[in-house]
Amino acid sequence: MSALPVLLIVWAVFAACFLALLAYKGQLTRYEEDQLFLNETVSHEQQVQSEIVRKVNRIAPFVRVFGVAAAVMTAGIVGIFTYDAWQHLR
Template identity: 80%
Template sequence: MMSALPMMLIVWAVVAACFLALLAYRGQLTRYEEDQLFLSDSESNEQKEQSEIVRKVNKIQPFIRVLGVAAAVMTAGIVGIFTYDAWQHLK
């Protein structure tokens, strides 16, 4: 089981890096987002910009969720393998 651990760590590192990159990208996108209600047509350009930001954030949200869950499950698995191996060596 320990022979699979290096490969699991590499896959975990890739998944975690992608997850963190998407979080950074979402943070960069929402940096300029404002909570405003546009009532007149004179501000339609700002409204288009805000709706484009929301569209981009909504587009990457499922990927963020999947990668976050995958990273959490893999972290628990790696910790479980380490714990199991340590338990076996203590016996």
């Protein structure tokens, strides 16, 4: 049972990073609009939207990695806790 506090701390770090990335992604996409730019007169708006999409695409792999890591660690911690509780009940 001595490994559980360390796992909880590592899980908390992964979960905090995951939540921070989700908050950052939400902040970025808050101003994103679904528009189709057909002419060059609105090139500034097109550049702004392209920059938002580029930033979101850049952090997408990190969001996936931290999300999967937090989910796997959650399952592992629950499994360890359940196994330990089962051993104490016997």
